Amino acid sequence: MTRFGERDDWVRDLLAEAGDACLRDAGVPSDAVKHVYVSNMASGEFEGQTGVSNMLAHDLGMVGAYTQRVDQTSASGGAGIYAAWQSVASGASDMTLLVGGEKMTHRTTGEATDVIASLTHPVEYKHGVTLPSFAGLTARLYLDEYDAPRESLAAVAAKNHRNGVDNPHAQFRKEVSEQEILDSPIVADPLRLYDFCPITDGSAALLFCPESVAREYTDDYTVVSGVAGASDTHVVHERDDPTTMKGVADSADAAFEMAGRRPDDVDVAELHDMFTILEVLQLEALGFAEEGEGWRLAPDGVTERDGRLPVNTSGGLKSKGHPLGASGVAQAYELHRQLTDDAGDRQVDAAVGLACNVGGFGNCVTTTILETP
Amino acid sequence: MTRFGERDDWVRDLLAEAGDACLRDAGVPSDAVKHVYVSNMASGEFEGQTGVSNMLAHDLGMVGAYTQRVDQTSASGGAGIYAAWQSVASGASDMTLLVGGEKMTHRTTGEATDVIASLTHPVEYKHGVTLPSFAGLTARLYLDEYDAPRESLAAVAAKNHRNGVDNPHAQFRKEVSEQEILDSPIVADPLRLYDFCPITDGSAALLFCPESVAREYTDDYTVVSGVAGASDTHVVHERDDPTTMKGVADSADAAFEMAGRRPDDVDVAELHDMFTILEVLQLEALGFAEEGEGWRLAPDGVTERDGRLPVNTSGGLKSKGHPLGASGVAQAYELHRQLTDDAGDRQVDAAVGLACNVGGFGNCVTTTILETP
Known part of the structure; x- marks a missing residue:
């Protein structure tokens, strides 16, 4: 995960930072990722940017992978875990990257x-x-x-x-x-x-795969x-x-x-x-x-x-x-x-x-x- | 599905109209629904309303069901199909309602x-x-x-x-x-x-379940x-x-x-x-x-x-x-x-x-x- 707090980055940068760190930590190459989920509530409202899961696939060299944004308001991260788990349990993907992120502190508390x-x-x-x-x-x-x-x-x-x-x-x-x-x-x-x-900027990432695949890496x-x-x-x-x-x-x-x-x-x-x-x-x-x-x-x-x-x-x-x-x-x-x-x-x-x-x-x-x- | 076009309804109303029609058409009672997915790109940007999948569960008497919004920009509907399919194929749900909808015509073409x-x-x-x-x-x-x-x-x-x-x-x-x-x-x-x-308001709905469950209804x-x-x-x-x-x-x-x-x-x-x-x-x-x-x-x-x-x-x-x-x-x-x-x-x-x-x-x-x- 990234440092949480006031960050001088857009959600796109935060997602890429956590996603990249996650892939490196796990030793999983980006082209092994089949599904990419982004948990995010409101990048459109906060910074006028949508399409963030596509952007992440682009930024981390995962073009070709299926991408989707998961929104369930402040429970979007947990919903992303459920979605990523389903992607593996259904056999649709054997390596799913989930990155949750939000950029908020550039807006006032009232906004x-x-x-x-x-x-x-x-x-x-x-x-x-x-x-x-x-x-x-x-x-x-x-x-x-x-x-x-x-x-x-x-x-x-x-x-x-x-x-x-x-x-x-x-x-x-x-x-x-x-x-x-x-x-x-x-x-x-x-x-x-x-x-x-508080109101916070930040991002965190996880990889999901079958246990047999996980054992190949760690x-x-x-x-x-x-x-x-x-x-x-x-x-x-x-x-x-x-x-x-x-x-x-x-x-x-x-x-x-x-x-x-x-x-x-x-x-x-x-x-x-x-x-x-x-x-x-x-x-x-x-x-x-x-x-x-x-x-x-x-x-x-x-x-x-x-x-x-x-x-x-x-x-x-x-x-x-x-x-x-x-x-x-x-x-x-x-x-x-x-x-x-x-x-x-x-x-x-x-x-x-x-x-x-x-x-x-x-x-x-x-x-x-x-x-x- | 609802009539597509200029509608004097909010996205909430459109989602409920299509979802309700779908349940009635299939003869599936609302309390049989385990997962509710809403495919929607930008209700927050278009009308300042988020939490739309929770709202739909509330409006159609499906409280308790797991709810989530699926966004993949203009491919949100197809992404919803993929998510709903995964929910059933993974065993997480044996009856998933997917409703896609958007309310746009109250905004100018430029907006x-x-x-x-x-x-x-x-x-x-x-x-x-x-x-x-x-x-x-x-x-x-x-x-x-x-x-x-x-x-x-x-x-x-x-x-x-x-x-x-x-x-x-x-x-x-x-x-x-x-x-x-x-x-x-x-x-x-x-x-x-x-x-x-054109720019359009409207909604459409589908139910997903294992084939054995489908046969019980139709x-x-x-x-x-x-x-x-x-x-x-x-x-x-x-x-x-x-x-x-x-x-x-x-x-x-x-x-x-x-x-x-x-x-x-x-x-x-x-x-x-x-x-x-x-x-x-x-x-x-x-x-x-x-x-x-x-x-x-x-x-x-x-x-x-x-x-x-x-x-x-x-x-x-x-x-x-x-x-x-x-x-x-x-x-x-x-x-x-x-x-x-x-x-x-x-x-x-x-x-x-x-x-x-x-x-x-x-x-x-x-x-x-x-x-x-």
């Missing part, structure tokens, strides 16, 4: 927020409900419903910032104390600036043992309980079934902490905590690097950054590094990893389970 | 052309080269190189307009004579207004015997010969191999006649004519409905219209109607059909072969 909000249902968007405001409303409901302390959300952000310090690709490599988080400017009460992920591969996706109602206010992420639960159930695994088997997880409350809700929907108990895991140290279930060792979207189409791919990149003992100062002991990539407010979700061979 | 031109390489775009200008340059080169008469291109447009008259879903249901075409305003010399497809299904995609260099001026569509040839070779078919086996074809010259170039790249001989097929009557190889019985993009993300899906829709003897006044005798969907100027291509069971 970027508007592009992201265009994914919501018009009924909500027209009333001014953006994703951060959903997050504030849901956080308030959750804290009230389960009598959870506001500090528990700050603990999520503080943990992910600590992890980000040790990730050379992260946008923010600095610790932020719980008190600084609680004192940061209000964005959507009760959530404050440091409860939110022993350091990982296996996609489970991958599945699901949607939840697109009108968030129609949900029975906005604190229950049904799309997360449905996609996780299917991925666990495919992998023959249970939540207890997972050693490390990358969750979609676009907002701190989302990490808590995902911990519950994924079966890592009981309903109403997810808020306890960060304060109790369970999700720390030395805890029972390290979560967002990469720094998460919170400190690593969230270039929309790249994020789901970067989640699996971090799991791959952890599972192949290549995570440097962030290394944890792990053989089974889970990534959950969320679009909208859980409107669409993919869950991926990676394992050592 | 729409700019959105489409954003798919081209910046090197070319910055010099003012749009897709219509590529078409003009290539048409001039082709006519010169093979000493072909300008009238041969007009014959393509005249044929497709004749076919469109009998298609109730077509945007233009009127005959246009070769002389009217030759007398229409110049757009990109030597091509004139009636050599170009005898009137068709089989995807071959489907493949390929890219060509994204910088068109780098091609050795712009009149040779290598991406078309590569995707067709792979699709024919998968189907165990040859060009001679094809009874009916839907080609991507965004410009008249493209139908001629595809006839050659697909193996239906020798190099430099494709221009003869329309004047000689070979591609007429009563000819040896009827091409664009639907009216093609030329008279049916070209709502970007819908077109590739609508091509297969027409083949399905033809192969199931349900094409009304356009009916030809066919058991094997081929659809070729082209993005950019052949930058990305998918070829699909459909057959009767």
